[in-house]
Amino acid sequence: MQQTENYINAMADYFDQSVATSSDDQLFAAGYLRGHIDLAVGTLQLQEQAFSVDTLQQQVAQSLQQAISAGELNDADQALVVDIWQHLQQLPC
Structure with a gap:
């Protein structure tokens, strides 16, 4: 599970760091994608089972x-x- 948490944190860091250098279109795409990632993480967490990076992807x-x-x-x-x-x-x- 630690590997999955590290991966989720790495994605969050990527999104946070890209804010300063991204165009409006890139920000839209990143926000849109982040919504899908957050939804997937939330859905998998609701299942109350450990999940892998592969499952999340x-x-x-x-x-x-x-x-x-x-x-x-x-x-x-x-x-x-x-x-x-x-x-x-x-x-x-």
């Missing part, structure tokens, strides 16, 4: 895919969200 990916399929993002925003998500998946735990 799968939950976020599924949530994003549903949102994209529902047309929640235009192409430019979708590209930004996917780019940030790909970067976050590579963060060390």
Whole structure:
């Protein structure tokens, strides 16, 4: 569980640090993605079971895919969200 907590903290740090240097579009994409991550973490915590980084990533990916399929993002925003998500998946735990 410590690895998962470290990963969640690393993502939060990334979002916090990017505020100063991001464009408005990047901030929107980061905030949108952070909402999906927070939702996934909350949902997994409600299950009251330890969860892994892989489980969290799968939950976020599924949530994003549903949102994209529902047309929640235009192409430019979708590209930004996917780019940030790909970067976050590579963060060390």
